[in-house]
Amino acid sequence: MARQNTVFKEAYNRYAAALRTDTALPSEPEIAAQLGVSRSTARAILTRLSEEGIIRWNKRQKIVLRQPTDGDLFPSEETDSLHDIIERSFMQRILSDDAAPGMQINELELAREIGTGTTSVREFLIRFSRFGLIEKRPNSHWTLKGFTREFALELADVREMFELHSAAEFGRLPRDNQAWTDLAAIRDEHHAMLADINHRFKDFSVLDERFHLLIHRASKNRFIADFYDAIAIIFHYHYQWNKTAARERNERAIHEHLDYIAALESGDQAAIEKACRVHLRSARQTLLQSLPQNATESA
């Protein structure tokens, strides 16, 4: 097999799920744009919908004959991109307890266990290496550096430098910038979450990511943006496996965010820096406390 048609299957599911009986569908280029795929893929979707009797398709005429059922959709295992599969599998592996820092990583073995070719694993590892969790010795193996205390501290240091910079930039944005509207919306979501914290504290990490991403966008700096992407991915997996005291931790973070947002809205640079530092200090603590007990650096 040269390549899985996951783009097609995923887009097919997405499009089929949104169909309503007796409606007419737009032109091919428009469908392609809606789904974010090429027209070739859009046509493949229409072809299959037609074959399955879900639509009647004749040139410009595309009528939905019936609502697709769950059985019409592709199973979810077939719609994940290979990259995502490898990422999930790999993150699970290196954040599990038996992944000791200093461990060797074998490309072929990884590929076999995930059920994929070596090329994809190799490319994944190269991309992943920028997160600083693995390292390669040329012509030899990758080494797991691990989610250690040192890693957390280095990450936190850079994060603090970047976020202080971004927050200051945010404070300088003209008042008519879209970011202020977005910030107000995020502020309201914080209040809403706080009002129902016992049920909704698990949703905080998504909101947290959106909030910090908004701040970092203000810096208009690709290096800062890339770094935050990396952080978001690492945290996404890390906090899936470390849910200690999530409610208390998240509630406190929400309050800090609200103070931070208020400072941003005030436009007072000193207040912004202060609120930002307060939040970053406690975020650093949270990160350090979430580390596994055996997270000591290898020699």
Add this chain to the structure above:
Amino acid sequence: MARQNTVFKEAYNRYAAALRTDTALPSEPEIAAQLGVSRSTARAILTRLSEEGIIRWNKRQKIVLRQPTDGDLFPSEETDSLHDIIERSFMQRILSDDAAPGMQINELELAREIGTGTTSVREFLIRFSRFGLIEKRPNSHWTLKGFTREFALELADVREMFELHSAAEFGRLPRDNQAWTDLAAIRDEHHAMLADINHRFKDFSVLDERFHLLIHRASKNRFIADFYDAIAIIFHYHYQWNKTAARERNERAIHEHLDYIAALESGDQAAIEKACRVHLRSARQTLLQSLPQNATESA
């Protein structure tokens, strides 16, 4: 061809060039360690040296029979690693004047022109993407973002944050740390270069890189170190093609470095920050002035 034996050839050249007639060679593991290759490769080198009549090899006995001549060595084209070949070729291409921002990058075309397979080009591009000069649209082509004014400014911002942090850390190093000895040596090299500036100003960039690398190492932060690696590579190629006013520029930089070094040695954090800022400001200016005239951002 699955793989070129450039590791072997390069190490062979390195080892052969250092041989002296009538000396005895050490054990295989020792040779391997000296050259930084595996024992398998070291043995391949000994085998070839023996076949060429350069040494007599019998188990532990390895006697140099004659000094190898230039003709015994592999030509330099055969000793460059594929990665280096691709890097050079690619950098030359994107820093040349006809590389317009927004341009598409075609993997197959690049591979053909360089005379290599697509996999290696792909992996290079993935690795290179962390420098922020290119960007990929999934399932589609890479785009050249280009060495633009925006790029230079974003790079300079991050560089300043990191260097201020590293310089402060450097100032806090205990006085018996090896870094202080290294710094003194670099200081002396600056004086030596200054004394003969008219002939040696071209060597400055190497010294510059070593100086900043030393500073950044003090931060003991992998993200800062990685970022500086990226900067060093970019500057290495960039300043090869932009030699405007190199003598004046470098002479001024040397003086700034000396002030900066004196501040570090004083241990006075305020003085360190001041000298660091002065140098960073002028480094930023140098970078901006070195940009090609047409370096305007694409929409």
Add this chain to the structure above:
DNA sequence: ATTTTGTTTTTTATCTACAATAAACATTTT
């Protein structure tokens, strides 16, 4: 007993091939 050499096995680096997807070109419809 440790180091060195001899031999075999494992793993990486790289090429080639091919399906999926995107993109380009040609024709038709409004």
Add this chain to the structure above:
DNA sequence: AAAATGTTTATTGTAGATAAAAAACAAAAT
């Protein structure tokens, strides 16, 4: 003429194969 559809071509994503290089294992020498 502009937009949509029909058709062809180009490019990417991934698997599989193989030589180079590293690593492991075995035997011999100090």
